[in-house]
Amino acid sequence: MKYLGIDLGGTNVAAAVVDEEGAVLGKVSLPTPRGVEAVADQMAAASRAAVEAAGLSMDDIASVGIGSPGAIDPENGVVKFWSNLDFRNVPLAEMMSRRLGKEIYLENDANAAALGEYAAGAGKGSQSLVLVTLGTGVGSGAVLNGKLYTGFNYAGMEAGHMVIEHGGRPCTCGRRGCFEAYCSATALIKRTREVMEEDPNSLLWKLAGSPEEVNGRTPFDAAAQGDAAAGRVIDEYVDYLGCGIASLVNLFQPEVVCIGGGPSAQGETLMAPVRYILNREDYARNNLHRTRLVRASLGNDAGIIGAALLPLFR
Ligand SMILES: [Zn+2]
Structure with missing residues (x-):
């Protein structure tokens, strides 16, 4: 069928x-x-x-x-x-x-x-998976022991609205400091624009032309070329992403965490530093069996x- x-x-x-x-x-x-x-x-x-x-x-x-x-x-x-x-x-x-x-x-x-992703993508053959998608917001979903986990009222797994900075940036949901307010592609672009305005000598100006033209790739491209301001944006972004992912790993210990959305196209540039944070903060870091962090593989x-x-x- x-x-x-x-x-x-x-x-x-x-x-x-x-x-x-x-x-x-x-x-x-x-x-x-x-x-x-x-x-x-x-x-x-x-x-x-x-x-x-x-x-x-x-x-x-x-x-x-x-x-x-x-x-x-x-x-x-x-x-x-x-x-x-x-x-x-x-x-x-x-x-x-x-x-x-x-x-x-x-x-x-x-x-x-x-x-x-669980059935046919990055998590194929695994026992459990958490997907985190970095887009306009931060979308997420979990498949645990072969079943979609939704909460009793189907509203669960809104990892984007898990607070990672108490009293932090305001979020569209009404809370402050949500994962989404720091790690969505939208948040990355907004932060890049702020840093750009503060630093008229940043390479970001050369790469983007104007703050309006910044996209999710701009800060990664500028950082790769050694721009200090962009480097700070990326370091901060990766730090928050690692914090959120480490909390999800500690909650679920899924066999696979996969990251999708625009910034995930950076591949190991994004994955390696998040894995470094996991090696430091995963509660099960000394276990033989550890959560695998990979890029989502099915895209849209x-x-x-x-x-x-x-x-x-x-
Ligand atoms: Zn929120």
Whole structure:
């Protein structure tokens, strides 16, 4: 049997057909329209197109899984709240079941991505995995003993809102000092801009032109060329990232922690110093068996693959 996964985003709706191993057989991405019914129609259109791209028919599809941002009620298949598209109590599973005639599974997109990496990516074959995605925010999800861990109310594993600096930077969630306020790609860019303004001689000016043009790569590029200001930004970033990751390792001792999102493209430049912090702060640092820290390997496909395979890990 094949499984269909849908990744619902604010910009695009992507659908893919995957096999039970998580290999993508056909994938289609369409722009996300406005309005609940239009979004559901587009999701159905992307699904049919993905099935066709895979050279299959709808009869070959066992079920459909959806990864959606926002507050999700997977049990009832409802998107309770998603600010981006102004979704409130949208019965998305029921709407899609009507359109596609299949059993529908709905999950939070960060959780779906963790499941994807666990089933088919960086954590394939492992017992447990925590995924941390460094993007607009810090997304996270955990698969423990082969099951997605969501908390009793499906709102768990918001590692982005774990405080790593008490009384620190304000966060969009209302707390201060959240992991996300220091380690999202957005936070990295914001901090780079601040440091740039303070240091008119920094190479950051030459590389970016203006603070507005700073992106997630700029501070890494400048630091690699020996710029002291950028070096401070990266050292601080890595320090906070290591702090957050070490706390997650101490909580779960997962077999694998994988890091995704823009900054993870830096590879060992980012991983090696975080591993150094883990060697110092992992409570199990003297154990024979240690958590492996790796880069997420599926990129944007993690969510879609995880969504498709949801019925196998519930
Ligand atoms: Zn927060």
